[in-house]
Amino acid sequence: MISAGDPQLSVVLSGYGGYECLKVMPWPTRLLGKGDVQVAVVVCGMNFADLYTRQGLLHERKPPFVLGMECAGKVTAVGDSVTHINVGDRVLCYQYTGDLYREHVVVSASNCFVLPSGMSYEHGAALAANYLTAYFCVLDIGHLRDGQSILIPSCAGGVGWAATQLARSVGTVTIFGTCSPGKRDAVQKNGVTHPLNHDNYDQELLKHSPDGVDVVIDSVAGSAFSTSQRLLKPLGRAVLIGSSSVVTGSKKIGMWNFLRMWWDTKGISATDLIMHNRVVAGLHLGLLMEREPDRIREAMDHLFQLYEEGKIKPYIDSTWPLDKVVDATKVLAERKNVGKVLLTIERTDSSEL
Numbered sequence: 001m002i003s004a005g006d007p008q009l010s011v012v013l014s015g016y017g018g019y020e021c022l023k024v025m026p027w028p029t030r031l032l033g034k035g036d037v038q039v040a041v042v043v044c045g046m047n048f049a050d051l052y053t054r055q056g057l058l059h060e061r062k063p064p065f066v067l068g069m070e071c072a073g074k075v076t077a078v079g080d081s082v083t084h085i086n087v088g089d090r091v092l093c094y095q096y097t098g099d100l101y102r103e104h105v106v107v108s109a110s111n112c113f114v115l116p117s118g119m120s121y122e123h124g125a126a127l128a129a130n131y132l133t134a135y136f137c138v139l140d141i142g143h144l145r146d147g148q149s150i151l152i153p154s155c156a157g158g159v160g161w162a163a164t165q166l167a168r169s170v171g172t173v174t175i176f177g178t179c180s181p182g183k184r185d186a187v188q189k190n191g192v193t194h195p196l197n198h199d200n201y202d203q204e205l206l207k208h209s210p211d212g213v214d215v216v217i218d219s220v221a222g223s224a225f226s227t228s229q230r231l232l233k234p235l236g237r238a239v240l241i242g243s244s245s246v247v248t249g250s251k252k253i254g255m256w257n258f259l260r261m262w263w264d265t266k267g268i269s270a271t272d273l274i275m276h277n278r279v280v281a282g283l284h285l286g287l288l289m290e291r292e293p294d295r296i297r298e299a300m301d302h303l304f305q306l307y308e309e310g311k312i313k314p315y316i317d318s319t320w321p322l323d324k325v326v327d328a329t330k331v332l333a334e335r336k337n338v339g340k341v342l343l344t345i346e347r348t349d350s351s352e353l
């Protein structure tokens with residue numbers, strides 16, 4: 001167990017901007033409080049939201065602070081009132097406000113889930129953000145059913161990969177997915193029926209399915225948001241989860257980019273919803289975890305069950321030591337990843353694990 005305040009090697013965001021804002025350095029931990037657990041981290045899961053955060057789109061906290069929304073490791077201490085987690089448990093942690101790219105984390109027990117015995121730390125660190133998000137889009141809000149169809153943008157990314165597997169788990173479904181051309185074979189192996197290019201995916205989709213699709217996950221936003229609505233069949237469901245289109249370079253996101261994305265995305269016509277029998281929804285996983293923890297635990301239990309049945313399996317694109325966080329970030333920013341990018345913690349003392 002570490003002492004409160006002990007500096008831990010961490011990925012610190014020193015300000016909003018380019019890669020130079022990512023610093024790997026010792027940073028103090030917070031005090032283990034009532035309801036908290038302390039975890040010796042083995043692996044951290046990287047997310048597209050790390051780009052939004054560094055580039056100034058998300059302002060949950062003011063820099064400097066430690067980045068990182070998810071990790072997996074072994075519990076080394078528990079605070080008062082923690083009942084469902086014990087020292088020695090292998091856990092995954094998800095915290096949308098960050099603070100998890102470090103050797104040891106102190107995190108509320110409500111953000112931790114004990115891993116099934118057959119799940120590796122790598123798969124644990126790849127589960128929460130991608131599979132919970134996909135779960136609510138595909139199975140909960142999207143309510144995809146046998147015989148239906150779905151459009152998954154960026155289907156080779158972490159959420160897209162998870163959404164494809166969850167869509168497959170409901171039966172015979174037609175899956176349309178967009179990705180960069182070099183990733184087509186991989187996404188087809190994962191279960192995408194029709195891989196499509198980013199630039200003309202709507203026309204290509206309508207050639208295969210002139211009436212559109214039952215479910216659309218929209219992680220791109222901007223002008224794609226109108227297209228998502230237009231591609232819905234009557235009683236179809238579109239779930240807006242992100243705005244990848246706002247990330248165009250590696251520097252701080254400019255006000256013009258942000259305004260254009262906001263302007264293009266804001267258009268939901270109430271009349272259109274009625275006249276076309278459409279459902280348009282939004283999802284913010286982090287806030288859902290804060291406000292509806294029981295719904296999240298239920299979803300996670302279901303995901304663990306699907307994992308144990310072999311119906312879902314995260315795909316790891318690459319793993320990088322913590323001090324190579326800039327190289328790892330470039331894999332995401334340059335759209336090279338298939339599946340999940342991980343950061344690993346190298347330990348000289350492995351007695352905690």
Ligand SMILES: NC(=O)c1ccc[n+]([C@@H]2O[C@H](COP(=O)([O-])OP(=O)(O)OC[C@H]3O[C@@H](n4cnc5c(N)ncnc54)[C@H](OP(=O)(O)O)[C@@H]3O)[C@@H](O)[C@H]2O)c1
Pocket residue numbers: 046047048049129130133153154155156157158159160178179180183219220240241242243244245246247248283284285286332335336337339340
């Ligand atoms: N609302 C929530 O609670 C929630 C939770 C988790 C994730 N998300 C959102 O889901 C999306 C995917 O996240 P992730 O962590 O799975 O991402 P990821 O693994 O980093 O994958 C992202 C992929 O998206 C594609 N992409 C990148 N920039 C793009 C752009 N400007 N326009 C279109 N596609 C682009 C790239 O692949 P290709 O070029 O091959 O398509 C990239 O590999 C993000 O928008 C993220 O913010 C939302």
